[in-house]
Amino acid sequence: MLKIHGIGPSPFVRKVRIVLEEKNLAYELKPIMPGAGDEAFAAISPLGKIPVLEEDGWTMPDSSVIIAYLEATHPDPAVYPVDARLLARARWFEEYADTALVSVIGPDIFRQRVVGPAFFGKDCDESVVRTAIDEKLPPLFDYIEGELGSNDYLAGDFSIADISVVSMLINMAHASELVDGARWPALAGLYQRVVERPAVARLIAEERELFQRAA
Amino acid sequence: MLKIHGIGPSPFVRKVRIVLEEKNLAYELKPIMPGAGDEAFAAISPLGKIPVLEEDGWTMPDSSVIIAYLEATHPDPAVYPVDARLLARARWFEEYADTALVSVIGPDIFRQRVVGPAFFGKDCDESVVRTAIDEKLPPLFDYIEGELGSNDYLAGDFSIADISVVSMLINMAHASELVDGARWPALAGLYQRVVERPAVARLIAEERELFQRAA
Numbered sequence: 001m002l003k004i005h006g007i008g009p010s011p012f013v014r015k016v017r018i019v020l021e022e023k024n025l026a027y028e029l030k031p032i033m034p035g036a037g038d039e040a041f042a043a044i045s046p047l048g049k050i051p052v053l054e055e056d057g058w059t060m061p062d063s064s065v066i067i068a069y070l071e072a073t074h075p076d077p078a079v080y081p082v083d084a085r086l087l088a089r090a091r092w093f094e095e096y097a098d099t100a101l102v103s104v105i106g107p108d109i110f111r112q113r114v115v116g117p118a119f120f121g122k123d124c125d126e127s128v129v130r131t132a133i134d135e136k137l138p139p140l141f142d143y144i145e146g147e148l149g150s151n152d153y154l155a156g157d158f159s160i161a162d163i164s165v166v167s168m169l170i171n172m173a174h175a176s177e178l179v180d181g182a183r184w185p186a187l188a189g190l191y192q193r194v195v196e197r198p199a200v201a202r203l204i205a206e207e208r209e210l211f212q213r214a215a
Numbered sequence: 216m217l218k219i220h221g222i223g224p225s226p227f228v229r230k231v232r233i234v235l236e237e238k239n240l241a242y243e244l245k246p247i248m249p250g251a252g253d254e255a256f257a258a259i260s261p262l263g264k265i266p267v268l269e270e271d272g273w274t275m276p277d278s279s280v281i282i283a284y285l286e287a288t289h290p291d292p293a294v295y296p297v298d299a300r301l302l303a304r305a306r307w308f309e310e311y312a313d314t315a316l317v318s319v320i321g322p323d324i325f326r327q328r329v330v331g332p333a334f335f336g337k338d339c340d341e342s343v344v345r346t347a348i349d350e351k352l353p354p355l356f357d358y359i360e361g362e363l364g365s366n367d368y369l370a371g372d373f374s375i376a377d378i379s380v381v382s383m384l385i386n387m388a389h390a391s392e393l394v395d396g397a398r399w400p401a402l403a404g405l406y407q408r409v410v411e412r413p414a415v416a417r418l419i420a421e422e423r424e425l426f427q428r429a430a
Contacts, residue, residue: 046358047315060303062310069303088275088284095277100262143261 002027006050021199093161108132113175148186166194221265236414308376323347328390363401
């Protein structure tokens with residue numbers, strides 16, 4: 001049985017869970033809070049990050065590495081394109097989401113509006129959220145919008161590129177911020193297409209319940 | 216003809232060049248200084264980072280994405296393991312080098328000792344270098360040493376794992392710091408084995424010349 005060490009609302013854990021659900025793979029989620037000083041977890045995650053995959057005692061950290069491993073061991077249905085250039089493009093958008101998007105959405109929006117108030121009794125600094133929405137995110141969304149153009153997905157068919165970008169947008173949605181469909185119609189359309197997939201909708205519903213219990 | 220936009224002493228550019236040389240692929244290096252406000256470069260590198268690969272007008276940023284593309288299009292000789300778990304392990308060490316190692320070796324050692332003095336007329340702050348060598352790097356090296364154990368390479372045969380880790384160590388060597396072979400014999404041995412490869416030795420010699428011209 002596959003195990004995923006992590007917590008649902010992490011965009012990196014969600015990436016992996018979406019792939020597991022899309023591939024119809026059974027797995028168990030082992031809750032772990034990163035940075036909580038858990039020594040057993042530090043041993044399997046040298047950078048202290050979630051998620052970590054566990055399979056028959058073998059462990060592997062890093063969402064991108066885990067997903068590539070799942071694709072290699074359970075290729076059908078595929079979440080990476082076959083064509084070499086499309087595959088590179090998909091991996092690039094995964095990297096873009098996992099570095100550029102998360103660096104704004106994580107600390108400035110999701111942590112301010114959700115994690116701080118719900119788990120650390122901290123008030124949200126709305127000026128940080130506004131700067132993120134009004135100044136930091138628009139150039140990143142402009143770039144993705146331009147790359148999407150009139151296509152439904154970022155790299156051919158639905159792929160890890162779309163999963164990675166939308167996973168970050170789901171954290172924004174949990175913080176009550178949606179992509180402005182008037183300004184970025186292609187990106188807002190991509191978001192809608194991905195969150196309507198049964199595998200993704202199930203996970204979002206589960207995460208919402210978690211927040212409601214914490215509130 | 217393949218083109219690589221970047222400069223030789225970047226550990227990420229070097230990773231890609233080592234792979235190109237190991238695969239005997241002809242390429243042209245197009246010098247670009249990241250952060251120099253070059254608009255044409257910004258258009259092909261949305262995060263402003265080097266290297267960027269160019270092939271017949273098609274471009275792709277990110278060293279890890281580029282190397283995976285080169286492996287897909289020019290598989291022989293391979294720089295990734297075939298076995299799925301070894302492949303995951305190799306990708307994990309690539310990520311570890313590209314995040315954990317570079318975050319210390321880049322700003323605290325290479326920028327202090329080499330880039331600042333040679334290119335920006337800035338004196339080196341030796342206390343920053345000492346803290347990096349004495350405190351920040353040892354736990355990272357301990358981890359790699361333990362993972363290497365008595366093996367010659369990190370993930371089976373010579374692979375992208377070894378290229379990525381040693382590329383960072385080469386920046387340390389340019390800054391006159393070598394891995395302490397008494398404390399980390401396996402890692403020092405790995406370094407020696409990789410820098411003696413003709414492809415790698417050629418690149419290091421070329422980089423040294425660059426620094427001598429700048430000094």
